[in-house]
Amino acid sequence: MNILRLSTKNLLRNKLTTFLNIILVAFGVAILSILFLASTQIGNKLEQNAKDIDLVVGAKGSPLQLILSSIYHIDFPTGNIPLKDATELMENPMVKRAVPLALGDNFQGHRIVGTDSGFVSLYGLKLAAGKFWSRDLEATIGSGVAAEAHLKVGDKFFGAHGLSDASDEHKHHAYTVTGILQAQGNVTDNLILTNIGSVYKMHEPDHEEHEAQEEVEINNKEITSILIQYRSPMSVVIFPRMVNQSTNMQAASPAMESARLFSLIGVGIETLKWFAVLIMAISALSVFISLYNAMKEKKYDLAVMRSLGASKSKLFFLVMLEGLLITVSGAILGLFIGHLALHIIGHYQESSQARLTGLYFVTDELYLIVAGLIIGVVASILPAIQTYRVDIARTLSKEK
Amino acid sequence: MISIQSLTHNYHNGPTLKFPDWEILNEEQWLLLGASGSGKSTLLNIISGLLKPENGKVKLNETDIYSLSQKEMDRFRGQNIGIVFQKPHLIKSLNLFDNVALASSLAGVKINQSRVMDLLSSLGLADKTKNYPEELSQGQLQRVSIARALVNSPALLIADEPTSSLDDENADNVLKILTQQAAENHASLVIATHDKRVKDKLNKEYLL
Numbered sequence: 117m118n119i120l121r122l123s124t125k126n127l128l129r130n131k132l133t134t135f136l137n138i139i140l141v142a143f144g145v146a147i148l149s150i151l152f153l154a155s156t157q158i159g160n161k162l163e164q165n166a167k168d169i170d171l172v173v174g175a176k177g178s179p180l181q182l183i184l185s186s187i188y189h190i191d192f193p194t195g196n197i198p199l200k201d202a203t204e205l206m207e208n209p210m211v212k213r214a215v216p217l218a219l220g221d222n223f224q225g226h227r228i229v230g231t232d233s234g235f236v237s238l239y240g241l242k243l244a245a246g247k248f249w250s251r252d253l254e255a256t257i258g259s260g261v262a263a264e265a266h267l268k269v270g271d272k273f274f275g276a277h278g279l280s281d282a283s284d285e286h287k288h289h290a291y292t293v294t295g296i297l298q299a300q301g302n303v304t305d306n307l308i309l310t311n312i313g314s315v316y317k318m319h320e321p322d323h324e325e326h327e328a329q330e331e332v333e334i335n336n337k338e339i340t341s342i343l344i345q346y347r348s349p350m351s352v353v354i355f356p357r358m359v360n361q362s363t364n365m366q367a368a369s370p371a372m373e374s375a376r377l378f379s380l381i382g383v384g385i386e387t388l389k390w391f392a393v394l395i396m397a398i399s400a401l402s403v404f405i406s407l408y409n410a411m412k413e414k415k416y417d418l419a420v421m422r423s424l425g426a427s428k429s430k431l432f433f434l435v436m437l438e439g440l441l442i443t444v445s446g447a448i449l450g451l452f453i454g455h456l457a458l459h460i461i462g463h464y465q466e467s468s469q470a471r472l473t474g475l476y477f478v479t480d481e482l483y484l485i486v487a488g489l490i491i492g493v494v495a496s497i498l499p500a501i502q503t504y505r506v507d508i509a510r511t512l513s514k515e516k
Numbered sequence: 517m518i519s520i521q522s523l524t525h526n527y528h529n530g531p532t533l534k535f536p537d538w539e540i541l542n543e544e545q546w547l548l549l550g551a552s553g554s555g556k557s558t559l560l561n562i563i564s565g566l567l568k569p570e571n572g573k574v575k576l577n578e579t580d581i582y583s584l585s586q587k588e589m590d591r592f593r594g595q596n597i598g599i600v601f602q603k604p605h606l607i608k609s610l611n612l613f614d615n616v617a618l619a620s621s622l623a624g625v626k627i628n629q630s631r632v633m634d635l636l637s638s639l640g641l642a643d644k645t646k647n648y649p650e651e652l653s654q655g656q657l658q659r660v661s662i663a664r665a666l667v668n669s670p671a672l673l674i675a676d677e678p679t680s681s682l683d684d685e686n687a688d689n690v691l692k693i694l695t696q697q698a699a700e701n702h703a704s705l706v707i708a709t710h711d712k713r714v715k716d717k718l719n720k721e722y723l724l
Contacts, residue, residue, distance in 0.1 A: 118621065122607075122609075122610070122618070125609040125610055125614075126609045128609065129608060129609040416605055417605075417607050417608075419605075420601075420605040420606075420607070421607075421618070421622055422566075422590060423564070423566060423593065423599050424594050424618065424619045424622045424623060424664070425590050425591050425592075425593055425594015425595065425619070425622045425623035425624065426590060426594070426622040427586070427587045427590045427591070428586065428587075428590075429587075430622070508566050509557075509561040509566040509567040512566075512601055512605070513557050513561070
């Protein structure tokens with residue numbers, strides 16, 4: 117019969133109150149842990165995908181949109197740029213590596229990216245099976261695509277016009293899968309890579325039903341954007357300015373745009389954070405009130421225990437332990453709920469590019485358990501100090 | 517052996533209470549008699565180490581209990597003095613067995629399971645050990661509190677108005693149990709009461 121067992125029994129006696137308090141703590145902790153986990157994961161993903169890319173050049177428009185479409189493959193492209201201008205830029209001495217991208221088609225929601233071998237070395241891609249694309253209409257697919265669309269080397273598929281799932285298929289040209297990439301843990305897992313020529317071929321005007329708009333696109337030979345790596349960090353200042361001022365294209369820095377994106381989401385995250393902190397504060401108050409109220413009833417219990425030989429400090433810890441048991445088990449439950457919720461969210465998430473997982477842990481979560489401890493201490497210290505004030509002789513005589 | 521010497525106490529703004537010296541030999545059984553307000557509870561609280569007197573000494577087996585520190589005193593009381601209150605004051609969240617065993621663990625004594633069981637069955641509660649206080653009658657609860665007071669084999673068993681809230685039959689029962697258990701456990705017994713029904717049941721009396 118130690119103190120731990122006694123306080124557990126006391127808590128179990130008031131099941132509903134205990135339950136309410138644990139749930140309150142758990143709720144606050146769960147929200148915070150979801151925020152921690154999601155923002156860390158999204159941050160990591162953003163960083164990973166933009167790891168070696170210093171600059172993206174594309175058509176004028178929103179720089180954020182350019183970054184989202186060319187690096188994260190989420191939004192629609194800003195438009196196209198003339199291949200001639202792009203080539204000029206790619207040969208600039210400040211550029212160490214430039215990878216052209218031609219977007220516009222998809223297969224079952226997975227984007228088809230026309231590019232060259234520079235893309236492979238930029239992302240450090242490795243093959244899991246087959247070989248890289250070499251000729252028109254050959255495609256190398258990401259591991260996620262292979263798994264979801266059940267494609268293997270040698271299979272054929274039709275691309276569809278547009279960037280999301282559409283029925284407007286290019287029925288006259290079929291792609292052949294020549295290789296499947298190893299899982300990279302970034303956006304390339306969900307891409308279909310081919311050469312730029314294939315993308316042109318899809319849109320060639322050799323069929324009558326093709327629209328005029330597409331013909332223009334092809335005749336002028338355009339691409340969507342270029343991913344650029346600088347030769348030296350010095351170019352950070354000069355190069356984007358040169359692009360923005362002297363050409364008809366725009367340059368966007370992934371680092372800057374990601375930061376801007378994060379500051380936009382940040383307001384929401386900040387609000388949720390304060391909301392969670394508020395819930396935790398309420399939980400602390402609730403634990404405090406329950407313990408404080410229970411002290412009235414418990415005064416006799418405590419006096420009896422003193423008369424049975426328990427020291428003041430022992431009873432102090434008994435009350436403290438009750439508060440701590442509630443908040444710490446609440447914190448642990450909250451972490452569990454947070455991870456579970458995030459895993460469920462990840463499971464139903466539509467955009468596979470930034471899928472979240474609950475099987476991910478950050479050190480900040482340890483702080484949440486510490487926070488649980490602190491809340492427990494704050495909530496139970498006053499009721500616990502009361503144990504020192506109980507006058508046993510008077511308390512026990514009073515009930516006569 | 518318990519002795520009190522030149523004890524006085526006064527409550528805030530109250531009259532000073534003077535207690536005649538008293539010596540209780542081992543296994544003696546005493547009644548502490550007096551009208552209400554005469555200081556019975558005060559004296560009991562002083563003897564059991566719950567209330568520090570203004571003057572005087574309380575010695576239990578040569579230990580001057582008010583020379584002990586607060587913590588030592590708590591432990592000393594737990595191990596050497598068993599108290600039966602007017603109300604049973606059991607812990608509601610614990611079953612009967614645990615209520616009795618708690619007295620051992622709080623006093624820093626190892627829990628002796630068979631001792632707990634023996635006590636409870638000698639008080640007719642063998643089949644109730646897993647029950648909670650709410651499920652028992654007042655008389656049964658009083659018996660549990662007697663078991664709790666005796667579990668650490670104290671040198672002194674103190675009962676404060678143990679019969680005042682009981683009917684004749686139960687009062688008689690409790691008295692019997694107290695005297696019998698005190699004798700079986702080789703404890704001295706002090707029963708404080710103003711209950712006339714109790715008056716002639718014990719041969720030694722201390723009048724206030």
